[in-house]
Amino acid sequence: xxxxxxxxxxxxxxxxxxxxxxxxxxxxxxxxxxxxxxxxxxxxxxxxxxxxxxxxxxxxxxxxxxxxxxxxxxxxxxxxxxxxxxxxxxxxxxxxxxxxxxxxxxxxxxxxxxxxxxxxxxxxxxxxxxxxxxxxxxxxxxxxxxxxxxxxxxxxxxxxxxxxxxxxxxxxxxxxxxxxxxxxxxxxxxxxxxxxxxxxxxxxxxxxxxxxxxxxxxxxxxxxxxxxxxxxxxxxxxxxxxxxxxxxxxxxxxxxxxxxxxxxxxxxxxxxxxxxxxxxxxxxxxxxxxxxxxxxxxxxxxxxxxxxxxxxxxxxxxxxxxxxxxxxxxxxxxxxxxxxxxxxxxxxxxxxxxxxxxxxxxxxxxxxxxxxxxxxxxxxxxxxxxxxxxxxxxxxxxxxxxxxxxxxxxxxxxxxxxxxxxxxxxxxxxxxxxxxxxxxxxxxxxxxxxxxxxxxxxxxxxxxxxxxxxxxxxxxxxx
Ligand code: HEM
Numbered sequence: 001x002x003x004x005x006x007x008x009x010x011x012x013x014x015x016x017x018x019x020x021x022x023x024x025x026x027x028x029x030x031x032x033x034x035x036x037x038x039x040x041x042x043x044x045x046x047x048x049x050x051x052x053x054x055x056x057x058x059x060x061x062x063x064x065x066x067x068x069x070x071x072x073x074x075x076x077x078x079x080x081x082x083x084x085x086x087x088x089x090x091x092x093x094x095x096x097x098x099x100x101x102x103x104x105x106x107x108x109x110x111x112x113x114x115x116x117x118x119x120x121x122x123x124x125x126x127x128x129x130x131x132x133x134x135x136x137x138x139x140x141x142x143x144x145x146x147x148x149x150x151x152x153x154x155x156x157x158x159x160x161x162x163x164x165x166x167x168x169x170x171x172x173x174x175x176x177x178x179x180x181x182x183x184x185x186x187x188x189x190x191x192x193x194x195x196x197x198x199x200x201x202x203x204x205x206x207x208x209x210x211x212x213x214x215x216x217x218x219x220x221x222x223x224x225x226x227x228x229x230x231x232x233x234x235x236x237x238x239x240x241x242x243x244x245x246x247x248x249x250x251x252x253x254x255x256x257x258x259x260x261x262x263x264x265x266x267x268x269x270x271x272x273x274x275x276x277x278x279x280x281x282x283x284x285x286x287x288x289x290x291x292x293x294x295x296x297x298x299x300x301x302x303x304x305x306x307x308x309x310x311x312x313x314x315x316x317x318x319x320x321x322x323x324x325x326x327x328x329x330x331x332x333x334x335x336x337x338x339x340x341x342x343x344x345x346x347x348x349x350x351x352x353x354x355x356x357x358x359x360x361x362x363x364x365x366x367x368x369x370x371x372x373x374x375x376x377x378x379x380x381x382x383x384x385x386x387x388x389x390x391x392x393x394x395x396x397x398x399x400x401x402x403x404x405x406x407x408x409x410x411x412x413x414x415x416x417x418x419x420x421x422x423x424x425x426x427x428x429x430x431x432x433x434x435x436x437x438x439x440x441x442x443x444x445x446x447x448x449x450x451x452x453x454x455x456x457x458x459x460x461x462x463x464x465x466x467x468x469x470x471x472x473x474x475x476x477x478x479x
Pocket of ligand 1: 147148149159162302303304306307309310311313352353356414415416417423424425426427428429431432
């Protein structure tokens with residue numbers, strides 16, 4: 001599709017009020033679940049769930065081997081669209097199983113939930129990521145050639161590049177930059193009738209993400225770059241004009257960042273040595289070559305885009321502070337512990353990524369079930385964070401469950417499970433936690449505000465779900 005057509009789509013969205021802007025943060029959509037959304041176009045029909053043990057063709061099964069329970073509907077894509085967060089865990093609970101097989105986008109897929117499933121999913125001897133991601137998602141959310149689709153030595157080498165950016169000092173600098181912009185924006189909020197955090201936060205985070213990554217943004221660029229970075233995760237899984245706008249946003253941001261990479265390499269621009277722009281521009285792959293400008297841009301966008309997506313968690317944080325006001329202890333160290341526990345509970349309780357996907361590397365058995373080579377497997381992140389075997393009263397918001405307790409790497413998986421350095425667990429998890437803690441301090445100690453009447457329900461059919469109102473505050477003043 002030509003850029004003109006993409007631009008026409010973008011204009012159509014703006015004119016039709018479904019503006020591809022920061023008001024509708026539909027989500028930093030995980031590749032696999034966004035694949036569910038794209039499948040809407042390919043959906044043939046949906047019949048009821050019919051649970052039967054059914055032997056897959058061409059997969060010899062030993063006589064004693066139990067069958068993976070199978071959803072016999074032609075395709076479950078529509079069911080996922082209607083209930084993206086509950087699809088896997090509800091069926092597993094109903095049929096008392098940790099796994100079942102179905103078709104999503106007409107492709108046979110094993111769905112799994114729970115801490116044991118998470119442990120086997122993140123054992124890289126069992127799975128690869130290459131080929132797990134639908135093409136449409138690569139063209140919007142992720143891009144081509146990025147770390148998410150790499151395996152083995154290539155993946156570990158690239159992942160180290162990301163992890164080298166995640167030092168406590170650098171993360172502290174990012175949190176300070178975000179706070180700087182929150183304070184600056186809040187001076188305007190005092191004069192505004194209603195402040196929709198869902199509109200304000202993406203711009204704050206775009207400014208901070210670019211500055212932290214060594215990218216100088218001109219003032220006139222801020223709005224456009226915010227819209228583009230937001231569109232990549234908001235509309236990646238959408239169909240129609242929104243999807244095309246998301247593609248256009250990726251094309252334009254890759255071109256923007258790719259040009260900067262070329263200029264940094266040529267010495268026409270400088271970026272601090274510890275910044276993402278510098279580190280990624282001069283990173284060598286395992287063959288000792290720089291990444292192509294496009295792949296370098298994809299990886300720099302793997303920093304910028306998710307930092308802007310933290311705005312979704314910050315809306316949830318504000319929502320939780322309102323719905324479950326914390327009694328912050330005045331003692332500093334108890335206060336810090338309490339803040340951390342509150343933030344962890346926000347990440348456990350609220351929905352963000354429903355699931356992640358991988359492909360079976362070589363056939364193997366787990367709990368007696370056969371996983372055939374090449375089969376796609378989806379791990380239920382949301383359901384695992386609410387699994388009754390791990391969490392007491394999982395549907396209740398209880399920060400104290402994290403008080404002084406280190407979460408288990410396969411049971412608490414809002415940003416993936418396992419090991420950050422060796423596996424595919426989110427590289428930006430500590431950034432996320434620190435930005436949420438900083439924002440919590442800001443919202444509870446630096447400003448005072450009222451929360452007016454509004455629709456505070458969480459829109460669970462969107463990816464990720466967001467408060468319907470975008471979380472509005474008013475009467476903002478310095479505390
Ligand atoms: C907004 C909140 C965030 C959420 C909910 C989130 C969630 C996730 C999830 C579920 C994965 C995939 C895990 C897997 O494939 O098993 C992931 C991967 C990743 N995330 Fe995040 N993330 C967030 C923020 C960030 C931030 C702030 C950064 C960087 C600044 C980041 C960088 C990455 C990278 C580079 C990967 C790929 C890791 C790999 O494949 O090895 N994310 N994230």
